[in-house]
Amino acid sequence: MMRRLLFLLPVIVFAVIAGYFLWGLAPERDPRDVPTAMIDKPVPDFDLAAVPGLDVPGLATADLAGGEVVMVNFFASWCVPCRAEHEFLSALTEETGVPLYGINHRDKAEDAVAWLAELGNPYTRIGADPGRAAVEWGVTGVPETFIVDGSGRIRWHHRGPLVPEIIDREVEPLIEALRS
Amino acid sequence: MRALLFVFTLLLAVPALAVEPGEMLDDPVLEQRARALSAEIRCVVCQNESIDSSNAEIAHELRVLVRERLVAGDSDQEVLDYLVARYGDFVLLRPPVKPSTYLLWFGPFVILLLGVVAVFVYFRRQRAAAALPPALSIEEETRLARLLAEDAAKEEGPGKA
Numbered sequence: 001m002m003r004r005l006l007f008l009l010p011v012i013v014f015a016v017i018a019g020y021f022l023w024g025l026a027p028e029r030d031p032r033d034v035p036t037a038m039i040d041k042p043v044p045d046f047d048l049a050a051v052p053g054l055d056v057p058g059l060a061t062a063d064l065a066g067g068e069v070v071m072v073n074f075f076a077s078w079c080v081p082c083r084a085e086h087e088f089l090s091a092l093t094e095e096t097g098v099p100l101y102g103i104n105h106r107d108k109a110e111d112a113v114a115w116l117a118e119l120g121n122p123y124t125r126i127g128a129d130p131g132r133a134a135v136e137w138g139v140t141g142v143p144e145t146f147i148v149d150g151s152g153r154i155r156w157h158h159r160g161p162l163v164p165e166i167i168d169r170e171v172e173p174l175i176e177a178l179r180s
Numbered sequence: 181m182r183a184l185l186f187v188f189t190l191l192l193a194v195p196a197l198a199v200e201p202g203e204m205l206d207d208p209v210l211e212q213r214a215r216a217l218s219a220e221i222r223c224v225v226c227q228n229e230s231i232d233s234s235n236a237e238i239a240h241e242l243r244v245l246v247r248e249r250l251v252a253g254d255s256d257q258e259v260l261d262y263l264v265a266r267y268g269d270f271v272l273l274r275p276p277v278k279p280s281t282y283l284l285w286f287g288p289f290v291i292l293l294l295g296v297v298a299v300f301v302y303f304r305r306q307r308a309a310a311a312l313p314p315a316l317s318i319e320e321e322t323r324l325a326r327l328l329a330e331d332a333a334k335e336e337g338p339g340k341a
Contacts, residue, residue, distance in 0.1 A: 034224065034270045036267075036268070037264070037265060037266060037267060037268035038266065041265075044266075106237065131241045132241065132245070134238070134241070135238075135241055135242065135245060135266065137266070138266035138267050138268075140224045140225050140238060140267075141225055141238070
């Protein structure tokens with residue numbers, strides 16, 4: 001009996017290797033989607049000035065410990081997926097009333113102003129980031145979005161545009177849970 | 181001559197460096213440390229490239245950051261810890277040895293060990309087969325043939341009779 005099972009060994013080895021290959025080739029798997037190390041950590045130290053030409057104030061660490069659940073969104077006018085997620089972010093803030101804070105990443109002030117004038121401004125605060133704040137937050141590119149709880153702790157993170165599917169499945173339930 | 185010139189120009193080719201002159205530190209010792217550290221740090225948006233060799237903007241940002249921290253007096257390990265705290269182990273091109281990476285680091289040696297054991301078992305079995313009692317002698321062979329022939333005759337005898 002044992003000898004018979006031994007003949008099955010190559011088949012099992014093949015199945016395991018083939019399984020890994022299939023996993024690696026799966027279309028929904030994105031090798032760039034690296035989990036963040038920032039979850040459950042307090043918001044990092046940063047202090048960003050306002051974008052000149054906008055009527056919203058800048059953003060600093062102290063603004064994120066106000067006892068309220070907030071969303072922090074890294075965006076830039078040159079970033080195409082940011083344009084795609086913009087309407088969903090706007091709808092989300094209108095629907096839930098969660099303050100949306102922006103970090104304008106490596107952008108020209110006039111470009112950012114024109115971009116927000118065209119699409120509308122859902123952000124209540126926007127900090128202009130020449131690049132270092134993104135590193136402090138462990139951000140690899142734009143857009144990236146964080147949810148920060150009332151005590152200033154990062155509770156959720158997403159790389160890439162926030163599409164309705166993710167908002168319905170993850171963002172809204174979490175905001176509900178954090179608020180209660 | 182032409183071929184020689186071609187080979188010579190090939191020899192002139194050196195790996196492209198992404199470090200910009202403006203980023204470099206004046207202190208050659210610190211700059212050397214920064215270069216060595218940068219080679220260990222992954223450009224997090226690139227495919228398997230260090231920040232030392234990448235032209236991505238984040239690689240530039242991280243190179244400047246590494247140098248700033250070295251100038252501020254950080255040890256090499258402190259700089260790496262600072263980045264790991266933000267980007268996780270992914271930012272290190274060489275994965276650290278810890279329980280979750282034991283399979284990665286020691287897996288190949290485990291497979292090698294299994295192979296050695298398999299070869300050992302195989303040769304031991306071969307030797308065990310060789311150690312069986314020796315083959316029959318010529319007298320034994322003839323006696324065996326005779327006995328078998330007798331048996332066959334006995335079996336056939338009554339049937340034919």
